[in-house]
Amino acid sequence: METTEIGSRAEFALWAIQRAQEIVTIEGATFALAARDMDEEALASSAAALGKAIADAMLEVFDGLLAE
Numbered sequence: 271m272e273t274t275e276i277g278s279r280a281e282f283a284l285w286a287i288q289r290a291q292e293i294v295t296i297e298g299a300t301f302a303l304a305a306r307d308m309d310e311e312a313l314a315s316s317a318a319a320l321g322k323a324i325a326d327a328m329l330e331v332f333d334g335l336l337a338e
Contacts, residue, residue: 276334293323 276282297320304312 289327293320293327297323 274285276285297316301313301316301320304316
């Protein structure tokens with residue numbers, strides 16, 4: 271995992287936008303395909319993966335704050 275030093279609110283906002291774009295790019299495509307195919311099992315699975323990716327990103331930030 272790459273370490274990023276955040277020194278201001280603007281840098282944090284930029285990081286958050288970039289992480290959100292990464293998450294949507296990686297997890298959102300699977301979610302969209304499942305929705306298009308009306309596959310409830312795949313939709314539930316991909317929604318869970320999307321939620322986990324978001325939670326992991328939030329924990330990543332929290333863990334970084336505790337390191338200080």
